[in-house]
């Protein structure tokens with residue numbers, strides 16, 4: 001008999017085909033967003049039209065999976081109608097939960113669609129019981145997605161002090177900023193991660209090869225990395241670039257390209273009271289989703305049954321083939 | 335096979351795929367008018383693709399020609415094929431430097447995402463474009479995939 005309550009496996013999808021792949025690979029729920037600036041993965045060619053989401057919800061529900069709509073960027077003045085329309089559309093389609101970051105949108109959902117299940121996005125950056133309980137009391141938030149800045153014992157303490165479920169990221173891309181507060185891309189490109197929904201917009205990224213099989217990555221006017229022949233590459237984000245500074249040359253001044261992988265901490269997270277385990281990667285391919293979701297399905301089922309899962313395959317899918325347990329293990333991570 | 339003999343085959347393939355997957359163009363948005371130059375290493379020629387439904391083009395080009403393009407994608411032929419068919423993750427291929435991309439990054443991201451939303455594999459679509467020859471064509475693609483699959 002297992003000591004855990006089996007958590008919900010929350011998986012990403014950037015396209016209808018990815019959503020079907022995630023559901024077929026064993027996702028309990030899939031999170032996705034509409035095309036445009038209302039979600040935090042606003043990449044070219046990605047995301048759902050209303051009609052696509054409608055079909056996808058039907059597909060998932062037919063297979064007993066849930067669909068969560070990420071409407072989790074921050075509307076600026078004069079643009080709130082776009083976010084409200086996304087919320088209305090998602091509710092109309094019978095979405096299982098709406099994931100919101102902006103406090104105004106949380107109010108809108110609570111007042112306009114009081115029966116709609118509401119989740120608080122990681123982008124809201126709510127990490128203390130006081131902040132989380134505020135959202136629970138004022139807007140009837142049922143689940144908080146925790147920022148990736150807490151250790152497992154801290155998550156346990158938060159769990160014991162709040163009146164809603166906890167969703168925690170367990171795998172995928174990780175930035176060093178408290179979510180929802182990074183302005184690096186905005187500084188360089190004028191396009192905001194938090195308000196336009198895209199970090200390092202592809203329109204501003206340039207890869208420049210050289211004669212020796214090296215590669216210079218540029219974002220806007222800035223070179224953010226020079227990769228030499230044979231070296232692995234990472235995402236073109238400022239936080240994972242290499243820079244010359246006064247005391248050190250060509251080094252990862254913020255953080256290394258690395259992926260979060262909490263497979264080994266899953267039992268601890270389950271014991272800490274985490275209800276849902278989230279995989280990052282709405283921008284990733286179906287091949288990635290198929291592999292990661294199946295691996296986590298097996299891992300969660302194995303732990304829940306008291307067995308040791310085989311987790312070796314996941315490392316091949318990590319950024320730069322490097323993994324970390326981030327702040328979940330220790331605050332000394334950088 | 336000389337380049338001129340390839341052009342009608344390529345035209346047939348691209349028209350067939352476009353007919354089967356009109357939703358692909360919606361995902362591509364403005365990037366459909368871009369010219370994608372595909373350098374499949376080991377192939378004697380380059381491929382130039384313009385996935386514009388109004389002005390569709392897939393042609394073979396000599397490796398010695400000066401070819402204007404918006405995006406250049408390069409990698410081994412079978413690596414590219416497996417990526418298009420979502421058998422391997424394109425980001426992992428990029429991190430690993432198995433594929434390289436230069437030029438209009440927005441256009442290649444849009445194309446990658448549009449292709450990734452296709453449920454059928456390109457190998458299937460290419461094979462069906464050849465009507466009665468679909469069996470042998472499919473078998474050749476599978477054989478090529480197997481050789482690389484066993485090495486990766």
Ligand code: SF4
Nearest residue numbers: 175176177182199239
């Ligand atoms: S620059 Fe890094 S920390 Fe900032 S939003 Fe982008 S990925 Fe996150």
